[in-house]
Amino acid sequence: MTLDGMVGSAPMSTAPMPITPPATASPRGRHPIVTFLLSPLLPSTWKAVLSIVVGFVVLVTAFAVVTSLFSAGGGLLILVVGFGLVALGLEAARLTARVERWRMSLIDNRPLIARPYKTLDPQPNAPMDRRIRNWAEAEFFDSSRWLDVAYVLIAFPLIVLEFTFSVVLWSMAVGFAISPLAYLATRGMLDVHWYTGAYTPFQVFTVLFVIGLVLLPIAASVTRGMAIGHRYIVEGMLCISPADALRRDNDRLRGSRAATVELEATELRRIERDLHDGAQQRLVSLAIDLALAEGKIDSSPAEAKTLVAGAREQARQALGEIRDVVRGTAPAILLDRGLIAALGSVAGRSAVPTYIDSSLDANERLPHAVERAAYYVVTEALTNVAKHAGATRIDITLRREPHRLGIWVRDDGKGGASVVAGGGVAGLRDRVEALDGKLVLDSPEGGPTMLHVELPITPA
Helix, strand or coil: CCHHHHHCCCCCCCCCCCCCCCCCCCCCCCCHHHHHHHHHHCHHHHHHHHHHHHHHHHHHHHHHHHHHHHHHHHHCCCCHHHHHHHHHHHHHHHHHHHHHHHHHCCCCCCCCEECCCCCCCCCCCCCHHHHHHHHHHHHHCCHHHHHHHHHHHHHHHHHHHHHHHHHHHHHHHHHHHHHHHHHHHHCCCCCCCCCCCCCCHHHHHHHHHHHHHHHHHHHHHHHHHHHHHHHHHHHHHHEECHHHHHHHHHHHHHHHHHHHHHHHHHHHHHHHHHHHHHHHHHHHHHHHHHHHHHHHCCCCHHHHHHHHHHHHHHHHHHHHHHHHHHHCCCCHHHHHHCHHHHHHHHHHHCCCCEEEEECCCCCCCCCHHHHHHHHHHHHHHHHHHHHHHCCCCEEEEEEEECCEEEEEEEECCCCCCCCCCCCHHHHHHHHHHHCCCEEEEECCCCCCEEEEEEEECCCC
């Protein structure tokens, strides 16, 4: 069968296909002069006007609130309440920055990515002084919050100038443009010859009307230019560039991938070690017992029967060890009944008195990877506390949020734990980061030790 018969009856042509240059794409948008003349009628112009009006109200209010709180807080720093007022000023500036990023979407719908803020780790079981210290570090040592304050101080005079220029230009443009109508509406009521010289009212108002028409696109273009310029300031002070955000995500994913590869290698080494030390030895003993039994079947049936019974016991133990290796860190209770039941079983067997406080329902199930990671983190943490901390109490707290699971493991031991390459805590961190989670260890000398883990929960 020919190729033509396979693909159809049309003959195939071997003549070279003519190469035609691609059609030149027509330029998008209008000519700049046409755009300038039509600028008073464009929706983007009125969005810019709305943005400047909203920004004037927001930034004048924010400047008054932030400066008042900082002034009052600075005068009362000798008292504890002064720090609270300064913190309120920082949060007011942060709220202003959020509103400003939204306001810039009126000018350009390209997304703006906020600078990362330090978040407050709740640490439910931490002592009060530790909570206050964590709050102070998140509030007063966050460069993003102070950039918000600097933006409010810088943007206030800018928005005043933008608003003033806009009001003056639009007032002049609209006033001159409608001045002939105003004259026609009032000349019958005002019989006053206010003009002198050779110029008639018609000539004067015609000139004013032309000036108004010229000022309208100028006012529109200047307003849009000021709004766009303000967006650049917001991007520079309150946002990170998409390239930086992509670089951060790339670094995070690269680290997560490396942690996943290392975790997989560790699991393979564990399985290999467990199979070599356990099931493989059992199978070797089983083979030896069966070989001995085979040689004694004819000469000593009773002894052969005993060897076969021992081989059967060896096979049963080997199957149990292989089952344990396959399950790894996921015991049957975790697979069958979920995380809370599994952790309750672990806490009951712990050498240190352990208490669990959980917001999860008793039968609530999470994604299997999250349950395995949470179980692994808690069991390894309990093992490390029992071996090294010298603690008398362990508190485990679990808090379920819509898209994440928070885990806190606190002990009253001697502290001094740290994340060391190749250590147990580093292994926990690798397992958590493989799921795009976060692990924070706080263990000062003398204790207590707090291990905080956040695991993302991908919605089904």
